[in-house]
Structure formats: structure tokens, C-alpha cells
Amino acid sequence: MSAELKRKAAEVALTHVRPGMRLGLGTGSTAEEFVKLLGPRVAAGLDVIGVPTSERTAALAASLGIRLATLDELPELDLTIDGADEIGPRLALVKGGGGALLREKIVAAASARMIVIADSAKVVAELGAFPLPIEVVPFGLEATRRAIVARAAALGLEGPVRLRMAGDRPYLTDGGHLILDASFRRIPQPEALALALSGIPGCVEHGLFIGLASLAVVAGPGGVSLLEP
Numbered sequence: 019m020s021a022e023l024k025r026k027a028a029e030v031a032l033t034h035v036r037p038g039m040r041l042g043l044g045t046g047s048t049a050e051e052f053v054k055l056l057g058p059r060v061a062a063g064l065d066v067i068g069v070p071t072s073e074r075t076a077a078l079a080a081s082l083g084i085r086l087a088t089l090d091e092l093p094e095l096d097l098t099i100d101g102a103d104e105i106g107p108r109l110a111l112v113k114g115g116g117g118a119l120l121r122e123k124i125v126a127a128a129s130a131r132m133i134v135i136a137d138s139a140k141v142v143a144e145l146g147a148f149p150l151p152i153e154v155v156p157f158g159l160e161a162t163r164r165a166i167v168a169r170a171a172a173l174g175l176e177g178p179v180r181l182r183m184a185g186d187r188p189y190l191t192d193g194g195h196l197i198l199d200a201s202f203r204r205i206p207q208p209e210a211l212a213l214a215l216s217g218i219p220g221c222v223e224h225g226l227f228i229g230l231a232s233l234a235v236v237a238g239p240g241g242v243s244l245l246e247p
């Protein structure tokens with residue numbers, strides 16, 4: 019998606035921000051467009067406080083003068099704005115392409131509302147074309163991977179479950195965990211898959227966000243559209 023479309027979606031999301039709000043700040047190139055638009059508004063006097071979902075977003079927001087807090091300091095938020103890798107029916111999402119899914123999900127769950135910003139290519143009739151990121155602890159990695167394969171086989175897993183790499187080393191999340199990317203191609207039952215993955219020891223969190231987003235702002239060549247669950 020072009021930076022321009024990302025910015026258009028972020029601009030619409032910004033109209034939902036009110037003075038005094040406690041904001042969850044998402045991660046990824048689209049969420050960054052939102053943070054970049056928020057910075058000048060804060061400099062012009064908009065009083066908000068942000069809880070970042072990654073070290074990367076924290077650094078960007080701080081560089082723009084946005085006041086930040088931890089989720090421990092502000093455990094209840096008004097609104098989270100974040101991107102997504104896929105937006106499916108009823109605003110079920112796949113997230114975690116940028117490796118921030120754990121903090122993103124905790125922050126979204128602590129927010130009264132979550133607005134997803136994306137380009138129209140992210141909207142799908144069925145989730146699964148984007149490999150599902152699953153955050154796991156390093157201990158027992160292969161046992162956890164096999165358990166994921168065993169549970170997910172009946173729920174649409176078609177391809178490999180691969181350890182995400184950063185160059186020649188495993189990618190490490192902000193929480194010090196690893197990411198397994200699972201190639202489903204189709205996820206016909208997201209709720210059942212979410213439940214199955216959550217029950218696997220060693221699996222910290224998965225990238226299925228179900229029932230969390232209350233609005234999607236989708237920018238396409240023909241304009242911006244709003245999707246509700």
C-alpha cells in the first residue's frame with residue numbers, strides 16, 4: 019500500500035481522537051502514519067497520552083513529543099489505533115506481521131474501542147492467505163511447533179510452520195519470545211483455531227484478533243470506507 023493510502027486511513031482515525039483520551043498506539047507502517055499525524059496535533063495543544071505497543075512505536079512517538087505511559091500506569095484505555103495484516107468477516111483480524119502481536123493484543127483488550135487502519139488489499143473474504151504469526155517461548159520450541167502442527171492440521175493448516183528469522187538469527191519479539199509463521203492459506207474457523215492455539219503450552223499468543231476491533235477504516239483508490247463488525 020502506498021504511504022498516501024496509509025495516511026488517508028490514519029487521517030480518518032485521527033478524527034476519532036478527543037482531548038484527554040488515553041490512546042493505544044499500534045505498530046507497523048500504517049500505525050506509524052497515525053503516530054506521525056498525531057505528533058503535530060499534540061504539538062499544537064491536543065492533550066492525549068499514548069501507550070505504545072512496541073519499542074519501535076515508543077521511540078517514534080517520543081521523538082514527536084507524544085506523552086507516553088506504560089499499560090501498568092494506565093491499565094484502561096479509551097481507544098487503540100492499529101494496523102492489520104488481514105481484515106476478515108466481522109472484523110476478525112490477522113496481526114503480527116511486524117512481530118508486535120502480544121503487546122498489541124494486550125493493549126487492544128484493555129481499550130474501550132479499537133480502530134483498525136488499512137488499505138483495501140487487507141480486506142479478505144476469509145482469513146488465512148497471510149501466514150499466521152504465533153508467538154512462542156524459546157524453551158521447547160520444537161515440541162511447541164509440533165503441538166501447533168498437530169492441533170492446527172484439522173483447522174486448515176496446509177503449509178509449513180516456520181521459525182521467523184532476522185538475518186541468520188531467530189527474530190526476537192520485544193518480550194524476548196520467538197515467532198512461528200503458520201501457513202494456513204485458509205482459516206475457515208478462526209474462533210476454533212484461536213481456542214486451540216491458546217491451549218498449547220509454550221504458545222504465548224497468536225495473531226488472530228477476534229471481537230476486538232470496533233471499526234475498520236479502509237483506504238482504497240476509490241476513497242475511504244468504514245467497516246463495522
Ligand SMILES: O=C[C@H](O)[C@H](O)[C@H](O)COP(=O)(O)O
Nearest residue numbers: 046047048114115116117118
Ligand atoms: O506486528 C505488527 C502489526 O500487527 C501490524 O499492525 C501489522 O503487521 C500490519 O502492519 P503494516 O501496517 O506495516 O502492514
